[in-house]
Amino acid sequence: MDDTLLGPVAMVGAGSMGQGWAIVFARAGAEVRLFDAAPQVLDAARPAIAARLDALAAHGLLNEPPQQVMARITSTSDLEAALAGVQHVQENVPEQLELKLELFRRLDALAPADAVLASSTSSLPASAFADTLAGRARCLVAHPANPPFLLPVVELVPAPFTAPEVVVRTRARMARAGQVPVVLRREVDGFIYNRLQGAVLREAYWLLKEGIADVAGIDAVMTAGLGLRWSVVGPFETADLNYRGGIAEHARRMGERYREMGAARGQPDVWDDALVARATAERRALLPLDQWDERVAWRDARLMAARAAGQGVPDSYNAAGDDSAEDA
Numbered sequence: 352m353d354d355t356l357l358g359p360v361a362m363v364g365a366g367s368m369g370q371g372w373a374i375v376f377a378r379a380g381a382e383v384r385l386f387d388a389a390p391q392v393l394d395a396a397r398p399a400i401a402a403r404l405d406a407l408a409a410h411g412l413l414n415e416p417p418q419q420v421m422a423r424i425t426s427t428s429d430l431e432a433a434l435a436g437v438q439h440v441q442e443n444v445p446e447q448l449e450l451k452l453e454l455f456r457r458l459d460a461l462a463p464a465d466a467v468l469a470s471s472t473s474s475l476p477a478s479a480f481a482d483t484l485a486g487r488a489r490c491l492v493a494h495p496a497n498p499p500f501l502l503p504v505v506e507l508v509p510a511p512f513t514a515p516e517v518v519v520r521t522r523a524r525m526a527r528a529g530q531v532p533v534v535l536r537r538e539v540d541g542f543i544y545n546r547l548q549g550a551v552l553r554e555a556y557w558l559l560k561e562g563i564a565d566v567a568g569i570d571a572v573m574t575a576g577l578g579l580r581w582s583v584v585g586p587f588e589t590a591d592l593n594y595r596g597g598i599a600e601h602a603r604r605m606g607e608r609y610r611e612m613g614a615a616r617g618q619p620d621v622w623d624d625a626l627v628a629r630a631t632a633e634r635r636a637l638l639p640l641d642q643w644d645e646r647v648a649w650r651d652a653r654l655m656a657a658r659a660a661g662q663g664v665p666d667s668y669n670a671a672g673d674d675s676a677e678d679a
């Protein structure tokens with residue numbers, strides 16, 4: 352393990368994301384400095400983090416006593432003090448371009464020259480708020496899921512001006528901290544996480560509008576079905592494992608049905624032969640077809656473990672369709 356990646360980090364903005372990231376880094380062994388413009392947020396942050404660490408420990412998700420993790424986290428209302436000697440700055444202020452522009456100017460002026468400046472932004476590309484900075488090569492987006500100490504994915508989105516070495520270093524630091532970094536090859540609106548989420552939500556709202564089911568029913572299809580499976584294998588691997596012969600066979604059998612559904616909704620994106628061939632080549636590099644049966648058994652074993660842990664039971668759904676139960 353490379354412990355040079357666990358030098359001090361600064362959380363600029365100590366609201367929900369700042370607190371979540373603080374847990375990620377402190378849990379991994381790094382010193383964390385919390386800074387926030389609002390004194391009341393700063394005061395509330397450490398007790399809130401302590402409560403979450405207790406909950407994580409109660410679930411067996413901490414390797415050491417919560418107080419030991421907590422001891423690595425300090426807070427300060429002095430931005431310069433928060434940034435002194437840090438290797439990584441994680442910005443977590445509200446999603447307003449003007450705020451990020453002004454803050455990145457200050458961070459670039461005050462942070463150590465070799466510190467990476469990462470933004471948690473859900474939607475703004477680094478090229479929108481770091482372009483004019485002298486130190487723009489050290490800036491990028493590191494978009495977490497909420498809460499980051501439970502959902503480990505982090506999207507690393509470099510701007511065209513971000514130094515490749517900064518991406519490599521940030522990826523290694525995030526992996527060392529126990530996260531699952533995914534590097535995007537270029538900036539795109541919504542990154543991957545919110546594009547996928549948006550596609551599902553668009554369809555969920557359409558199903559609701561059409562009266563096909565109520566919100567609980569639509570949610571249950573996800574929590575007791577697709578989402579449960581997607582927590583083990585993503586959409587490409589799902590397609591690959593659902594048909595003997597893999598993803599090419601899936602596209603051959605199902606492609607037209609999905610094309611029709613999309614076209615009827617004004618989304619005429621086609622999985623053309625070239626695109627399917629590309630997905631197939633990537634999947635076959637990851638899983639040769641002679642290991643397909645073994646992988647299907649692995650998927651099922653992972654799902655069995657998830658079911659044994661109580662996953663896939665939507666607690667809000669009245670599966671019997673008996674509305675009177677709500678009044679009981």
Ligand SMILES: NC(=O)c1ccc[n+]([C@@H]2O[C@H](COP(=O)([O-])OP(=O)(O)OC[C@H]3O[C@@H](n4cnc5c(N)ncnc54)[C@H](O)[C@@H]3O)[C@@H](O)[C@H]2O)c1
Nearest residue numbers: 364366367368387388389392443444445446471472473497
């Ligand atoms: N909440 C989520 O689900 C989520 C998920 C992924 C990414 N994000 C992104 O993370 C960022 C932060 O979101 P959040 O949910 O933690 O917001 P939040 O409102 O919980 O926290 C933001 C904090 O920033 C502080 N702040 C405002 N201006 C500041 C400044 N100039 N310097 C220092 N602190 C300042 C505020 O006092 C506040 O405590 C946003 O860009 C958001 O898009 C949020």
